[in-house]
Amino acid sequence: MDPEAKATAAQAEPVGKGAAILKAAVAVFSMHGYHASTVADVAKEAGVATGTIYNYFERKEDLLIELFRRYLERYLVLQNTGLDSESPGEEQVRGFVHRHFEVFGEERGVARVFHVHWREVQPLIREGILPSLRTFFGVMDRVVREGIQAGEFDPELNLRLARQLISGALDEVVISWALSDGSRVLMDSAEPLSGMLCRAMRP
Amino acid sequence: MDPEAKATAAQAEPVGKGAAILKAAVAVFSMHGYHASTVADVAKEAGVATGTIYNYFERKEDLLIELFRRYLERYLVLQNTGLDSESPGEEQVRGFVHRHFEVFGEERGVARVFHVHWREVQPLIREGILPSLRTFFGVMDRVVREGIQAGEFDPELNLRLARQLISGALDEVVISWALSDGSRVLMDSAEPLSGMLCRAMRP
Amino acid sequence: MDPEAKATAAQAEPVGKGAAILKAAVAVFSMHGYHASTVADVAKEAGVATGTIYNYFERKEDLLIELFRRYLERYLVLQNTGLDSESPGEEQVRGFVHRHFEVFGEERGVARVFHVHWREVQPLIREGILPSLRTFFGVMDRVVREGIQAGEFDPELNLRLARQLISGALDEVVISWALSDGSRVLMDSAEPLSGMLCRAMRP
Amino acid sequence: MDPEAKATAAQAEPVGKGAAILKAAVAVFSMHGYHASTVADVAKEAGVATGTIYNYFERKEDLLIELFRRYLERYLVLQNTGLDSESPGEEQVRGFVHRHFEVFGEERGVARVFHVHWREVQPLIREGILPSLRTFFGVMDRVVREGIQAGEFDPELNLRLARQLISGALDEVVISWALSDGSRVLMDSAEPLSGMLCRAMRP
DNA sequence: GATGAATGAGCATTCATTCAT
DNA sequence: GATGAATGAATGCTCATTCAT
Numbered sequence: 050m051d052p053e054a055k056a057t058a059a060q061a062e063p064v065g066k067g068a069a070i071l072k073a074a075v076a077v078f079s080m081h082g083y084h085a086s087t088v089a090d091v092a093k094e095a096g097v098a099t100g101t102i103y104n105y106f107e108r109k110e111d112l113l114i115e116l117f118r119r120y121l122e123r124y125l126v127l128q129n130t131g132l133d134s135e136s137p138g139e140e141q142v143r144g145f146v147h148r149h150f151e152v153f154g155e156e157r158g159v160a161r162v163f164h165v166h167w168r169e170v171q172p173l174i175r176e177g178i179l180p181s182l183r184t185f186f187g188v189m190d191r192v193v194r195e196g197i198q199a200g201e202f203d204p205e206l207n208l209r210l211a212r213q214l215i216s217g218a219l220d221e222v223v224i225s226w227a228l229s230d231g232s233r234v235l236m237d238s239a240e241p242l243s244g245m246l247c248r249a250m251r252p
Numbered sequence: 253m254d255p256e257a258k259a260t261a262a263q264a265e266p267v268g269k270g271a272a273i274l275k276a277a278v279a280v281f282s283m284h285g286y287h288a289s290t291v292a293d294v295a296k297e298a299g300v301a302t303g304t305i306y307n308y309f310e311r312k313e314d315l316l317i318e319l320f321r322r323y324l325e326r327y328l329v330l331q332n333t334g335l336d337s338e339s340p341g342e343e344q345v346r347g348f349v350h351r352h353f354e355v356f357g358e359e360r361g362v363a364r365v366f367h368v369h370w371r372e373v374q375p376l377i378r379e380g381i382l383p384s385l386r387t388f389f390g391v392m393d394r395v396v397r398e399g400i401q402a403g404e405f406d407p408e409l410n411l412r413l414a415r416q417l418i419s420g421a422l423d424e425v426v427i428s429w430a431l432s433d434g435s436r437v438l439m440d441s442a443e444p445l446s447g448m449l450c451r452a453m454r455p
Numbered sequence: 456m457d458p459e460a461k462a463t464a465a466q467a468e469p470v471g472k473g474a475a476i477l478k479a480a481v482a483v484f485s486m487h488g489y490h491a492s493t494v495a496d497v498a499k500e501a502g503v504a505t506g507t508i509y510n511y512f513e514r515k516e517d518l519l520i521e522l523f524r525r526y527l528e529r530y531l532v533l534q535n536t537g538l539d540s541e542s543p544g545e546e547q548v549r550g551f552v553h554r555h556f557e558v559f560g561e562e563r564g565v566a567r568v569f570h571v572h573w574r575e576v577q578p579l580i581r582e583g584i585l586p587s588l589r590t591f592f593g594v595m596d597r598v599v600r601e602g603i604q605a606g607e608f609d610p611e612l613n614l615r616l617a618r619q620l621i622s623g624a625l626d627e628v629v630i631s632w633a634l635s636d637g638s639r640v641l642m643d644s645a646e647p648l649s650g651m652l653c654r655a656m657r658p
Numbered sequence: 659m660d661p662e663a664k665a666t667a668a669q670a671e672p673v674g675k676g677a678a679i680l681k682a683a684v685a686v687f688s689m690h691g692y693h694a695s696t697v698a699d700v701a702k703e704a705g706v707a708t709g710t711i712y713n714y715f716e717r718k719e720d721l722l723i724e725l726f727r728r729y730l731e732r733y734l735v736l737q738n739t740g741l742d743s744e745s746p747g748e749e750q751v752r753g754f755v756h757r758h759f760e761v762f763g764e765e766r767g768v769a770r771v772f773h774v775h776w777r778e779v780q781p782l783i784r785e786g787i788l789p790s791l792r793t794f795f796g797v798m799d800r801v802v803r804e805g806i807q808a809g810e811f812d813p814e815l816n817l818r819l820a821r822q823l824i825s826g827a828l829d830e831v832v833i834s835w836a837l838s839d840g841s842r843v844l845m846d847s848a849e850p851l852s853g854m855l856c857r858a859m860r861p
Numbered sequence: 862g863a864t865g866a867a868t869g870a871g872c873a874t875t876c877a878t879t880c881a882t
Numbered sequence: 883g884a885t886g887a888a889t890g891a892a893t894g895c896t897c898a899t900t901c902a903t
Binding site for chain 1: 871872873874875876
Binding site for chain 3: 690691693694773774777778780816819820822823826827829830831833834837850851854855857858859860
């Protein structure tokens, strides 16, 4: 990461206390999981009093929901910006996978929380994260759709299924890495995985 | 259903009260998720007293763990038996995917519980289901390994990654179906998905 | 109290654990008031665990509501039975006041809780005790109404106002006694108060 | 309202911020009751910050206590001034009841707060409002006492009991009105109630 | 084995009060 | 004086687990 990027990152760093609390929530949830974590744990990790949490978030669930919202928002901007400058089809797939691993690879905590909890079924949580998930999966739809339109991928491809292939594979690779001891490097899988995905979708 | 099938079903049906409790656990967990379900809920669903649960399972966690163990055991027998009679490579892949969707497709409840909770991070649960998961993923390793050995799949294939591609894709397709309204038919995805997976792994 | 009364009292004593908890609630609420009392206080007084309270009452509020319901039910039976055997007008008034003081006079705790909390405005509580209160005030309506019909009380009397005179006076006398040190004897006020009430309502 | 009255009202209006806060407290407490109201609610209603409340009142309880003190002080002045110019006995009773209903009738909020909370048993509150209550009941004592001395009321009258008759009746009439939908006019009860009270105390 | 009442540790959440700005 | 974010003790309620019957 060059100095410029560093500066950018510094600027992008959480500024408010709300962001600091979310950061603490990531640390705590990634360690014990959402359900085994208490609000008091998050508060302690954040270095604030329990009650302070509730000045920033209405309910414990909102910690998780907001966490999804903010991180996926950044993810989306990054991905869409990248995709805009890439030609549809294989180039986009490789770029997409690369950025995916880049994003989640640099924050194992976030990766763990996200990949463990995006299947949460408790209504309040599910409904809260659903909008985030929809746009998240939407980017992958874009990759497949534009690849087909550009004639790079099989026009007979089932759009939904192809998207599920991509998201499922990425999901599995990331969570396997996130739950492992971390000795592996996530990015190492980018090239071979991209290759398989492209071959799977070629005409 | 003809009488014979009935008899077969009856034989396959859970026999003991422990099995009946697990069945109830599936029903309850699949509805509200493990964490939002109480032992009392399961007992009521099973038509027994709360205390009875503890004559068959030591802890609430064991309901989930045992449920994984028993269902995946049946799954493994089914898959391995099938794979034994299929030629490595594409035929095995198609058979494997078909059986996978067959098994999970006929019991949405089990599918929901399994696919939502196999990522559980609470130590007690995680350690409890890990053996089941390992053998579960092991079958997929077998499919890839034997396919490569038979020369049907790219010998350069990263074994782990190929397995993750398969399991991730299946995982995603099944959970998407299990969490949806259920109007889709899971099996419809078998053929096209098998095709993509095979293409991804071909030399 | 003669043996017979003792036996009756024994039979009337709370039998279930629910009744025992209510008894404890009376003791605690009468000491500190409902709002300053905790469910744990009641549990400790009742000699049970906190959770046990919730096997018998859904919410803390229900302790108060149920307490009103049960005691006023007994009160009503007593009053109505008495009134049935008395001639309308002054005799009923004297009997009514006498029984009122008798009931509340023998249980200062109940008197305190009732007279302090019947004005509670929290919606859940208010709505919960309202049915009890309505029938409670209904008995007084009966006394006035029948007295007027029998020609013993002024036919021009405003029914509501006359009832309010009675209930207000009794209310005040009882709470003043209940909140005092208890050296006074409630029943001593029965005769003079009845006299004033009757004079107030005479034609 | 003529200009003069306006001026008088203006003079009587709360001047400082402390008075404004009390006014807000009345609004809030009368709506949800003291216990269900938060200091933040009062602050919001008063249009000040939470902390500001504590520049004027030491504790939440003091809001209630001070509210009692100030309103009853005005009440006392009004009543005593009135009584001074009336002849003891029936005239004073009628004047007293009239002014009582006038005072509480023009501010339902105050009426609600006062009549719901004067029985508060929490030590801090109880002790805080007791002085106010004593002088409040003292005026009624005066009415009875002077009426007896003037020979208008039964010399055999139990002073305390007669006072309780009056205060209880007024209390009941006012709270019934204050907790009702407010379609009734409090003053309508003044004449008939005075009549009953006087008859009750006549020799 | 079956029952379900009893237990009490545990937790999310509230809110009176403080205090740095 | 005014502000309102921060505090953390307090509490209603839940629920896994036990155990006397």
